[in-house]
Amino acid sequence: MTTPDRTAGLHTAARHAQTFLAGLGxxxxxxxxxxxxxxxxxxxxLPEHGQDADFVIDALAEGADPGLVASAGPRHFGFVVGGAVPAALAADWLVSAWDQCAAFHALSPAGAAIEEITAGWLLELLGLPGSAGVGFVTGGQGANTTCLAAARHAVLARAGWDVERDGLIGAPRVRLLCGEEAHATIHTALRLLGLGAATAQRIPADAQGRMQPGALEAALSAGDGPAIVCAQAGNVATGAFDPFEAVADICAAHDAWLHVDGAFGLWAAAAPSTRHLTEGVQRADSWAVDAHKWLNVPYDCAAAIVRDAGAHQAAMGLSGPYLVTDPGQRDNTNFVPESSRRARAVPVYAAIRALGRSGIAELVDRNCAQARRLADRVGAIPGAAVLNDVVLNQVLVRLPGGDDANRAAVAAVQRDGTCWLGGTTWRGDYVLRLSVSNWATTDADIDRSAEAIIAAVDRTVRSGR
Known part of the structure; x- marks a missing residue:
């Protein structure tokens, strides 16, 4: 029998990857x-017979390349995406090469240890309780769902109901409250958990999208029973933060679980210049944060953090007669919805170690300054208005001419290809939305992008479309 070549295709893949990365800018x-x-x-x-690995990789890379978006590059300002820092990207390659199932200590002591180390670093960076449970999930959706599963367990347990054993049929009604600007993943999480996507009471927000504490107090006072409140660290349009101290006081008074969706905004806690935005966030019961959004690791990594690690494991824990567990050791599966999964904490470990506390703070500081720089340049277009207080890395700009003019401008910028931005609806108007969250973005990239946006807007004005 021929000895299998376990490195087949790897050198070809590395060559294509290096070519792509070299041209990304x-x-x-x-x-x-x-x-x-x-x-x-x-x-x-469907191929009838197998093909050579190098041939397959060549064909895959060449066929996919025209359809690849340079979202990892320095001038992609749509959604909230960052590019992987080199150490995290390299570590992600190791994850695939090692091919570890990171569910149980018995399957990968390395996977268990790295998750435990990384969880501790993450909690320290974000200023959260060191005893909290941390599960490494796929993204913000997975993080919100996992945290709200723990919340569902805890508030129903206080009411004498075991939701894991008995389900929701006949359970006490759980009251759900969130800001009117809550991210869509909150409502999807409620749907997945059987709580209902449309059941959450939306609490009015101010002009920046911040939940109004007085309205939350009135809503909680109007009823009783188990309650979960979902707050936000970093509004996806404006970057604004809910007033956590006031919200936490209200939740404590009503024995309500407080969850914070901090997909990208929670990283503000890692930088001294922005930490004040998160004041009081540590008083919450659970937190969701994406690592790929601003720590800049490859996709498929976020963290679900729960103050009560017991509630976290009660909601997520996995057991079975054939499953080998090591007493006293961390089994990662007890903190996440999945069992078979990759060791997704490894790139987070690498990114934190490569950047360090000071490097992460510098990344947040620099991107926030670049967002303000971009807002100043684009906001100077005649008739344009910057609609948000640029407190973080998000910029909303309304151009003159109404929704059609703004849609045309977005399309023109995207066609030009120098940079990429998206649009959104804010307070009834279609506007330009820009987000800066990439480690490789320079001030020169910001200026180059601003010039391209200004030129695209000018072309749409002159052409009438």
Missing amino acids: ERPVGSRVTAADVRAALGGP
Whole structure:
């Protein structure tokens, strides 16, 4: 029998990856083709026989390349995405090469140890309780869902109901409250947990999207029973933070669980210049934070953090007669919804170690300053208005001419390819939305992008579309 070549295709993949990364700063930021074009290049009949690994990788890289978006590059300002710092990217390659199932200590003592170390570092960086439970999940959706599962367990347990054993049929009604600007993943999490996507009472927010404490107090006082409140660290449009001290006081008075969706905004706690925005956030009961958004690790990593590690494990724990557990050791599966999964904390470990506390703070500081720089440049377009207080890394700009003009401008910027931004609806108007969260973005990238946006707006004005 021929000895298998476990490195087949790796050198070819590395060559293509290095070529892509080397050109990332100058390639058009948006895709050059549609999914139909990629299907045409890579599709066809199911292969009857196997093909050489190098041939497969060559075909895959060449067929996919025109449909790749330079979202990891320095001038992608749509959504809230960052590019992977080199150490995190390299560590992610190791994760795939090691091919560890990170569910149980017995399957990977290394996976258990690295998650435990990384969890401790993460809690310290964010100023959260060192005894909290930490589970490394796929993204913000997974983090919010996991945290709210722990919340569901805890508030129903206080009411004498075992939701893990008995389900929700016949359970006391759980009251759900969130700001009117809560992210869509909160409502999806409620749907997945059987609590209902439309059941949350939306608490009015101010002009920046911050939950109004007085309205929350009135809403909680109007009823009783188990309650979960969802607050926000970093509004996805404005970057604003809910007033956590006041919200926490109200939740404590009503014995309500306080969850904080801090997908990108919670990283403000890691920088002295922005830490004041998160004042009081440590008083919450659970927190969701993405590592790929601002720590800049590859996708498939976020953290679900729960103050009461017992509630966390009660909601997520896995057991079975054939499962080997090591008493006193961490079994990662007890903190996340999945069992079979990759060691996704490894890139987070690498990013934190490569950047250090000071490097993470500098990254947050620099991106926030760049957001203000971009707001100043784009906001200077005649008739334009910056709609938010640029307290973090988010910028909202309304151009003159109404929704159609703003939509045309967004499309023109995307077609140009120098940078990429998105649009959103804010207070009834369609506006430009920009987010700066990439370690590789320079001030020169900001200025170059601003010039491209100004030129695209000018072209749409002159052409009337």
